[in-house]
Amino acid sequence: VRTRDHRRLFADAVDGDRGAAGRLLSMVERGGENAQQVAALAFAPSESIDAVIGVTGAPGAGKSTLTDGLVAEARRAGHRVGVLAIDPSSPYSGGAILGDRVRMQRHADDPGVFIRSMATRGHHGGLALAVPEAIRLLGAIGYRTVVVETVGVGQVEVDIAGAADTTVVVVTPGWGDSVQASKAGLLEIADVFVVNKADRPGVDQTVRDLETMLDLDPLAASVERDPAAPAAWRPPVLATVATTGEGVAQVWEQLCAHHERLARTGELERRRRRRLLDELERALVGQLRREVRLLADGDAYREVADSVLAGRLDPQAGAERLAALAGLAERGPGR
Amino acid sequence: VRTRDHRRLFADAVDGDRGAAGRLLSMVERGGENAQQVAALAFAPSESIDAVIGVTGAPGAGKSTLTDGLVAEARRAGHRVGVLAIDPSSPYSGGAILGDRVRMQRHADDPGVFIRSMATRGHHGGLALAVPEAIRLLGAIGYRTVVVETVGVGQVEVDIAGAADTTVVVVTPGWGDSVQASKAGLLEIADVFVVNKADRPGVDQTVRDLETMLDLDPLAASVERDPAAPAAWRPPVLATVATTGEGVAQVWEQLCAHHERLARTGELERRRRRRLLDELERALVGQLRREVRLLADGDAYREVADSVLAGRLDPQAGAERLAALAGLAERGPGR
Numbered sequence: 001v002r003t004r005d006h007r008r009l010f011a012d013a014v015d016g017d018r019g020a021a022g023r024l025l026s027m028v029e030r031g032g033e034n035a036q037q038v039a040a041l042a043f044a045p046s047e048s049i050d051a052v053i054g055v056t057g058a059p060g061a062g063k064s065t066l067t068d069g070l071v072a073e074a075r076r077a078g079h080r081v082g083v084l085a086i087d088p089s090s091p092y093s094g095g096a097i098l099g100d101r102v103r104m105q106r107h108a109d110d111p112g113v114f115i116r117s118m119a120t121r122g123h124h125g126g127l128a129l130a131v132p133e134a135i136r137l138l139g140a141i142g143y144r145t146v147v148v149e150t151v152g153v154g155q156v157e158v159d160i161a162g163a164a165d166t167t168v169v170v171v172t173p174g175w176g177d178s179v180q181a182s183k184a185g186l187l188e189i190a191d192v193f194v195v196n197k198a199d200r201p202g203v204d205q206t207v208r209d210l211e212t213m214l215d216l217d218p219l220a221a222s223v224e225r226d227p228a229a230p231a232a233w234r235p236p237v238l239a240t241v242a243t244t245g246e247g248v249a250q251v252w253e254q255l256c257a258h259h260e261r262l263a264r265t266g267e268l269e270r271r272r273r274r275r276l277l278d279e280l281e282r283a284l285v286g287q288l289r290r291e292v293r294l295l296a297d298g299d300a301y302r303e304v305a306d307s308v309l310a311g312r313l314d315p316q317a318g319a320e321r322l323a324a325l326a327g328l329a330e331r332g333p334g335r
Numbered sequence: 336v337r338t339r340d341h342r343r344l345f346a347d348a349v350d351g352d353r354g355a356a357g358r359l360l361s362m363v364e365r366g367g368e369n370a371q372q373v374a375a376l377a378f379a380p381s382e383s384i385d386a387v388i389g390v391t392g393a394p395g396a397g398k399s400t401l402t403d404g405l406v407a408e409a410r411r412a413g414h415r416v417g418v419l420a421i422d423p424s425s426p427y428s429g430g431a432i433l434g435d436r437v438r439m440q441r442h443a444d445d446p447g448v449f450i451r452s453m454a455t456r457g458h459h460g461g462l463a464l465a466v467p468e469a470i471r472l473l474g475a476i477g478y479r480t481v482v483v484e485t486v487g488v489g490q491v492e493v494d495i496a497g498a499a500d501t502t503v504v505v506v507t508p509g510w511g512d513s514v515q516a517s518k519a520g521l522l523e524i525a526d527v528f529v530v531n532k533a534d535r536p537g538v539d540q541t542v543r544d545l546e547t548m549l550d551l552d553p554l555a556a557s558v559e560r561d562p563a564a565p566a567a568w569r570p571p572v573l574a575t576v577a578t579t580g581e582g583v584a585q586v587w588e589q590l591c592a593h594h595e596r597l598a599r600t601g602e603l604e605r606r607r608r609r610r611l612l613d614e615l616e617r618a619l620v621g622q623l624r625r626e627v628r629l630l631a632d633g634d635a636y637r638e639v640a641d642s643v644l645a646g647r648l649d650p651q652a653g654a655e656r657l658a659a660l661a662g663l664a665e666r667g668p669g670r
Contacts, residue, residue, distance in 0.1 A: 039651055280650040283650045318615050
């Protein structure tokens with residue numbers, strides 16, 4: 001198995017070999033030269049992806065169970081589905097991740113579903129690159145509907161949500177008032193709100209809070225994403241009990257409606273193009289960051305670092321001096 | 336007032352002019368050339384700062400009220416205190432921020448306390464730079480104990496916590512089980528755990544959960560930060576009712592104990608040196624990012640971008656081509 005090269009693994013994955021698909025995703029996740037070769041193989045015009053759905057929200061909101069239900073809906077509609085579960089890798093979360101995956105077991109024998117966890121810790125900037133590449137890989141090997149599930153509500157999650165065409169934000173009754181949702185930055189990224197665990201008290205209040213927030217600024221979501229967007233989409237607020245499946249079909253319907261609208265207005269294509277250009281910029285920054293590491297081996301870097309540590313030069317001034325030494329300010333392509 | 340230059344503003348701030356201090360912090364927050372000039376003025380060997388305390392945790396955990404209590408303790412101990420409240424700027428959170436600040440009103444007439452909100456949204460990488468600079472500015476103008484309060488539990492907050500000598504993680508009873516705390520990455524950054532709102536049910540269980548997590552790996556916190564760290568500090572788990580002040584003095588005692596240990600073992604100096612070098616690297620990456628923007632104006636960038644959008648070249652390969660065109664791979668200082 002060890003001798004199969006990327007091309008062979010890719011061909012096998014396209015033929016339905018899930019082990020090959022898993023190995024390719026591991027390569028993408030680890031980054032480096034192998035990741036680059038796999039990404040280049042999987043790169044294709046965006047037509048290889050039908051829909052990318054982001055599912056995000058606070059820990060414990062039931063995102064995995066909801067994702068499970070959405071996968072079932074997608075299968076019923078005839079789509080092959082890839083799931084990327086972005087998990088923080090921590091010595092203690094192993095059990096929880098296992099738990100999430102166990103819940104997904106109902107799809108384990110379905111060749112039309114591919115579920116994969118990706119770690120977040122230790123990747124930082126790298127993750128934002130790996131997720132779009134993993135999405136494209138899944139599309140290229142035939143899982144053209146991709147669900148990206150993220151744990152947490154921080155900037156990393158907001159960045160990952162940026163890789164989705166449609167983002168579902170999951171909250172729970174009593175999870176917090178509307179101000180908390182707003183504080184966490186959820187309002188800006190939500191295309192669909194789901195109040196899960198709707199069998200608990202407080203669901204009506206939470207739905208009302210979210211609707212009030214949307215009343216205050218119905219353009220919030222789409223304006224944040226694209227000030228030039230056509231007629232706004234008001235994120236629907238839906239109540240679900242994901243464990244019993246209650247309300248999940250309605251969520252799927254709204255996802256389809258949102259996707260249809262994106263495609264019809266040309267916004268889907270615009271978003272995808274913008275994301276690709278963002279990705280190019282991030283990749284370029286990553287490339288430059290590697291150059292910084294090389295710089296760090298030079299004498300000039302050590303001298304500047306000593307000046308900073310001695311309190312003679314602040315870090316920003318030190319960085320400017322190093323950039324000037326590297327000749328960055330003086331040259332560039334196309335000039 | 337408009338004509339006062341940075342030096343004059345700085346001198347006035349050192350003399351206790353809080354308006355001048357506020358204007359300098361605004362400059363630091365906005366970034367750019369002014370920020371750089373202020374940062375250079377405020378940069379000094381780390382002796383100008385006594386202690387940097389981070390207070391972080393989930394939204395609604397009562398961080399502002401606890402911070403308020405810790406400020407009172409610090410004042411009782413004779414320290415001048417600066418508070419940086421890192422708030423997500425959202426059209427809807429204005430009220431909440433106001434509410435937080437109103438709670439802090441008891442210090443409003445105390446010239447030994449300076450409280451300042453900083454926005455997170457729209458800064459991304461920039462924030463991580465602005466916070467250390469703002470901390471140094473506060474130290475340089477005489478607020479040598481600085482409390483950095485962050486809303487949320489995402490990567491941005493973890494990064495900001497990296498600017499603190501000692502980090503307090505605030506949770507509430509029933510906020511979530513130990514796995515959730517771990518998922519949110521709190522275990523790795525906590526030097527002191529506070530279970531706030533201890534008048535609510537479930538406080539004992541939450542304390543037990545946290546202690547169990549720490550039992551599982553008592554080295555977790557210090558090892559994550561520095562594998563070569565001397566004898567580990569086990570983060571104490573303290574219960575508080577910040578609104579009544581119950582338990583806050585004990586938190587302050589533990590903060591002092593942790594700080595004393597850091598100073599005694601030389602770890603304080605090591606951490607601060609490491610942070611300065613991290614800052615230098617981030618500043619260099621920021622510098623390079625600006626170069627990327629310049630590159631983006633060139634013909635080569637447009638050609639590469641077109642290839643990416645046409646599906647001929649993946650973003651990573653495009654970035655490598657641009658970096659090669661910029662001559663980055665061939666040159667560097669000190670070689």
